Amino acid sequence: MAVAVAPPEAEASPAASARGGNAASTAHSGDDTPSSSGISYRQYRDESDLAAVMDLIDNDLSEPYSIFTYRYFLASWPQLCFLAHDNSSGQPCGVVVCKMDVHRGKQLRGYLAMLVVDKRFRGKGMGSALARMAIKAMIEGGAEEVALEAEVTNTGALALYRALGFIRDKRLHRYYLSGNDAFRLKLQLPLTPLAFERRKKEKDAILGFPEEMEPADSAVAEGAAHEAEIA
Numbered sequence: 001m002a003v004a005v006a007p008p009e010a011e012a013s014p015a016a017s018a019r020g021g022n023a024a025s026t027a028h029s030g031d032d033t034p035s036s037s038g039i040s041y042r043q044y045r046d047e048s049d050l051a052a053v054m055d056l057i058d059n060d061l062s063e064p065y066s067i068f069t070y071r072y073f074l075a076s077w078p079q080l081c082f083l084a085h086d087n088s089s090g091q092p093c094g095v096v097v098c099k100m101d102v103h104r105g106k107q108l109r110g111y112l113a114m115l116v117v118d119k120r121f122r123g124k125g126m127g128s129a130l131a132r133m134a135i136k137a138m139i140e141g142g143a144e145e146v147a148l149e150a151e152v153t154n155t156g157a158l159a160l161y162r163a164l165g166f167i168r169d170k171r172l173h174r175y176y177l178s179g180n181d182a183f184r185l186k187l188q189l190p191l192t193p194l195a196f197e198r199r200k201k202e203k204d205a206i207l208g209f210p211e212e213m214e215p216a217d218s219a220v221a222e223g224a225a226h227e228a229e230i231a
């Protein structure tokens with residue numbers, strides 16, 4: 001089936017769109033968002049979407065995932081999963097599944113785990129629209145960077161991520177069951193007020209200083225108290 005799907009509005013990169021408008025902003029939590037392109041995008045709702053997510057991904061990704069893996073992502077980060085539906089048939093035709101957590105006790109990092117567009121709908125901007133929606137939701141959640149892995153032979157996906165601003169971080173040898181290598185890709189995000197606040201709190205907790213007191217002031221105060229004791 002050939003379906004005419006106009007590309008979503010062009011966007012330089014999700015990092016840039018964090019500062020301004022974004023095609024992703026047309027997707028609202030749980031609500032269908034009809035678009036003139038004939039495709040609707042919406043957030044994952046609940047287990048009633050699970051079968052559609054699994055079907056899309058199992059058909060296309062080389063790695064087999066168990067239902068536990070799907071539930072791990074979808075139950076914990078439903079706000080980071082988006083589905084695309086073909087308006088004319090009502091059928092799901094694309095999905096992105098992600099997570100977000102603190103990486104090595106430091107940065108809040110988003111992770112784009114799975115991105116698939118039904119073969120019949122490819123090359124029309126859906127893959128990048130779904131990825132941008134997920135990245136925008138990560139930015140709203142305070143993420144400072146996004147990471148993912150893509151097979152070194154997956155030129156289409158690598159081109160898509162490069163266009164979104166991802167850069168190659170490292171090569172992971174024999175990462176996939178197929179024996180193929182992966183590239184770890186990363187996208188640095190602008191520091192939003194939420195991310196800045198989180199980073200400040202963490203720093204204060206590690207240093208043990210009250211938020212309003214600068215470390216230098218505190219050290220001076222401690223030093224003065226110590227000197228008074230000696231005197």
Ligand SMILES: CC(C)(COP(=O)(O)OP(=O)(O)OC[C@H]1O[C@@H](n2cnc3c(N)ncnc32)[C@H](O)[C@@H]1OP(=O)(O)O)[C@@H](O)C(=O)NCCC(=O)NCCS
Pocket residue numbers: 060061114115116117118121122123124125126127128129149150151154155156157159160161163
């Ligand atoms: C990768 C995938 C999600 C892309 O979906 P899509 O809707 O076709 O992608 P888009 O139309 O948004 O493409 C955006 C850009 O990515 C690049 N791109 C996408 N597919 C490409 C291909 N096959 N060859 C070269 N470049 C490609 C292009 O730069 C494109 O921009 P352009 O159309 O302006 O040239 C889709 O091919 C897919 O589902 N593949 C199988 C699953 C998979 O590999 N997922 C990625 C796992 S990391």
